[in-house]
Amino acid sequence: MTRAVLADTGPLHAKVALDAGAKKIAKLETALDEERQARTAADQAAAAVRVEVATLAERAARAEKLRHLLERLQPSRAAAGQR
Secondary structure, eight states, rough: HHHHHHHHHHHHHHHHHHHHHHHHHHHHHHHHHHHHHHHHHHHHHHHHHHHHHHHHHHHHHHHHHHHHHHHHHHHHHHHHHHH
């Protein structure tokens, strides 16, 4: 409402209109805060997943290196057993 309209409706109506507007603003601020909290929680969860993925990738790389080492050692063991 504009000030002119508020002035025409009287002080009581103006207060009611302002109180209603303040309630709407408070409600929107609460919703915005909840959205921010949800986004922060989602960002933290995503960061945790990224850390877990990186850890698993490192473990997979290490396991692959060990497999290659075992493959290289096994022919050597077979040759040593034939001697």
